[in-house]
Every structure is written in C-alpha cells, then in structure tokens.
Amino acid sequence: MRLKYGSFVAHFLFLFAFLCSAIGMTIVDDVSDLLVYSTSGPAWWAANYHNGQGRYVNGLSYNQPGVLAHGFTWHETVGDGASVSLTFTGTRVNLTGTVCRIGWPTVVDFYIDGQYMSRFEHQPDVITNLSTSDTYLLYPMANFGNLEPARHTFRAVSVGAGTLFAVDFLAYEPRSTTSASSTTSSTSRSITSSLSSTSSSFTASRSTESHPAGDSQPVVATMDVPASDSRIVYSPPDTWDTYSNARRATSCLEGTVSSSTAGSYLTYNFTGTNIQVYTVSSPIGGNYSISIDGQDGGIYSSYDPSTDPSLCSSRPLYSTMGLSDAQHTLVLTVLDAAPGSTQDTVQFVGFRYVSRPAIYHLVLFKS
Numbered sequence: 001m002r003l004k005y006g007s008f009v010a011h012f013l014f015l016f017a018f019l020c021s022a023i024g025m026t027i028v029d030d031v032s033d034l035l036v037y038s039t040s041g042p043a044w045w046a047a048n049y050h051n052g053q054g055r056y057v058n059g060l061s062y063n064q065p066g067v068l069a070h071g072f073t074w075h076e077t078v079g080d081g082a083s084v085s086l087t088f089t090g091t092r093v094n095l096t097g098t099v100c101r102i103g104w105p106t107v108v109d110f111y112i113d114g115q116y117m118s119r120f121e122h123q124p125d126v127i128t129n130l131s132t133s134d135t136y137l138l139y140p141m142a143n144f145g146n147l148e149p150a151r152h153t154f155r156a157v158s159v160g161a162g163t164l165f166a167v168d169f170l171a172y173e174p175r176s177t178t179s180a181s182s183t184t185s186s187t188s189r190s191i192t193s194s195l196s197s198t199s200s201s202f203t204a205s206r207s208t209e210s211h212p213a214g215d216s217q218p219v220v221a222t223m224d225v226p227a228s229d230s231r232i233v234y235s236p237p238d239t240w241d242t243y244s245n246a247r248r249a250t251s252c253l254e255g256t257v258s259s260s261t262a263g264s265y266l267t268y269n270f271t272g273t274n275i276q277v278y279t280v281s282s283p284i285g286g287n288y289s290i291s292i293d294g295q296d297g298g299i300y301s302s303y304d305p306s307t308d309p310s311l312c313s314s315r316p317l318y319s320t321m322g323l324s325d326a327q328h329t330l331v332l333t334v335l336d337a338a339p340g341s342t343q344d345t346v347q348f349v350g351f352r353y354v355s356r357p358a359i360y361h362l363v364l365f366k367s
Helices: 005-022 181-197
Strands: 026-029 035-037 045-048 073-078 083-090 092-100 106-112 115-122 135-144 150-158 164-173 201-204 233-235 257-259 265-272 275-281 287-292 295-301 313-320 326-334 346-352 358-361
Touching: 026 083, 073 092, 083 092, 083 164, 092 106, 092 150, 106 135, 106 164, 115 135, 115 313, 135 150, 135 164, 150 164, 265 346, 275 326, 295 313, 326 346
Parallel strands: none
Antiparallel strands: 026 164, 035 083, 045 073, 073 164, 083 150, 092 135, 092 164, 106 115, 106 150, 201 358, 233 265, 257 346, 265 326, 275 313, 275 346, 287 295, 287 326
8 A cells, every 4th residue: 555645754753753662762852852952153953844944954855755854853053063962861872863965064073971982974975065955864873872871961062164963863772671682683673674664764875984982893994995905005114003002902093003203104096086094183193194196185183182092083084085087196194293292193094985875774773
C-alpha cells in the first residue's frame, strides 16, 4: 500500500520516536527548554519547516525525499563559538543535526563536564554561503557512551568563522543498559532494517570525522594514506621519527611521524582532484608549509596551547578540492617554531581524500 506524503512523514516520525524509546534513549528536541543556547557571539536562528524555513539550510533535502527534520524544527547558526548544552543524568549522550553537501562546512568541538572529548568535521563537496536544500538531514555528529551513571553536562561549540552548526535534536540514555549484548545487536539490526523500509537513509561524507579522546584507536587508523605509507618520502630521513612508547600498549599517536627540524620535508605523489593533510595540534606544535605541483599552498600552524597532548587532536588544517584529475606532487615542509611555542614539532598523521559520500542507515549509536 502506498502512503500519501503526509501519512508517510507522520509514520516516519512515529517510528523514529518509537525506536528511540525502544533502545532506552530520551530525545531532547532542539526547541526543548532543557537545551541552553549561547547568547553571545553568532546568533541562533530557530527554524521551522512550516514557517520561514532556515536562513542557511532548508527543512527539505534534495538527497532524502520524504525525510524531514525531527519535529519539523531545528536551530542553526554560522560562526565561531556558538554553543548548545544539555545537563542530564545518564550514561550516554549523542547529537544529531544537518550538514551540507553543497553549502557550508561544519566543525564542532564537544565537551562533557568541561573536558574536551572530540571534534566533528564535515567538508561539503562545494562550499557556498547561500541557503541550501542540498543537505543531509538526521546526521549523527556526536556519540559518547559508557559514562558514569551520574549528572553530566554535554556542550557542543562551533569552530571557525565560516562554520554552520545546525542542531536537530540531542538524545541521552537515562540509565545503564541491562539487556545482554546479543539483545542490543538484535535491536540495532532491527532499527536499521525498519528505517531502511521507510527510506530514511542519510549520506555520510568521508571527510567527516570525530576524533576520539585519550589513548584509544590511533589517529592514523582513519587515514586513507597513513603516515607510514611507503609512498610518502621523508627527507632527510634522519630528521623524522615514528612515534612509539614502550610504556603504553596502545597510544592514539601510534604510527604518526614527526620532525622538529626546520627545512625537513615530506613528499607524496598522488592522482586525484582533492586531498586533506592531517597533523596533530598540541602545545608543542610547529609551523609548516604546503605546496602542490610547486604552487604555494600556504603556511599552517599545529601549535595549540589549549589542547591536551594526550587527546591526539588530529585536524585537516590543509584541504584542497578542484584539482585536475591527474598526478600531483604534494610537499609538506617543517618551518621554524610558532610564536609563543617552545618547540616546533610537526606531528604528521596522514592524508585523506574527499570522496563522494557513502550510504549509511540511521542507528542512534546504540552499539
């Protein structure tokens, strides 16, 4: 039986809320009084699908026919330092929003109880500053589980003057999960299957990344070309060191390659139209320059005195798109120490390509 459009939307929203309830998550919509939005810095715009739409993104997506923002509403802003926070008692929290395929980039930092947790980054295929419907709705941005069953404050902060931050809803788990892991796996599979039947798929870009905090998965594991790749040539070889720490079984810096010698450089030949360069930002970070095919690509600084080195804050400070589909040569050169820094270490992580998005299905991070 074919559902009419309005019936389909109502059916989807009912199913969505039911599934969230079934896996123990409490939804906090963007219009809830439980959310605290920043009142200084970039202004928030409360958008409604029925009245006025958004200033930066619309409530309909070209890429997801029949899918709407949860509750038909969302909050959006563009700029650096805009924040939203939720205080809750529970063991898990996540945030879902909207990102652009064509439009604005999104970069957001996340904190729990004042401690930095990770960064979410999404780069659109084409950057513009116009209102757009070329978006991906119901897009997962953050997920933090295994929290102490206590009162927590989750805070998300936009990073960068040209950053879009569109909040659809937050969700939290108010108590510890008591079901067995097999039940959880079964629930996740049924959620994926059920949402697939209602065509509620979303598209995730390879350029989107949330970097884990602390000693967990090495940051090089998320690279298309990690620092250890044999196609990368380090010169002079004795000025570059591969990270290792015998006192720790696993470190998020494992596999990164660093140099503190001004004038040392790495070279990478690749074929493609785009590339991102990832380095670790830290209080000992240094300056480096990028060139492609001999053309100056600018100077970048991985010095960040506010960053905890143990958090392994891997960032694509350099990203380029629109190159000719041919072979290119990228050179990263270590420069002198950044102003205010006592060291000039460039901790190289690897390269990623900004490819066409792959299709995933909406599961509320319940694995």
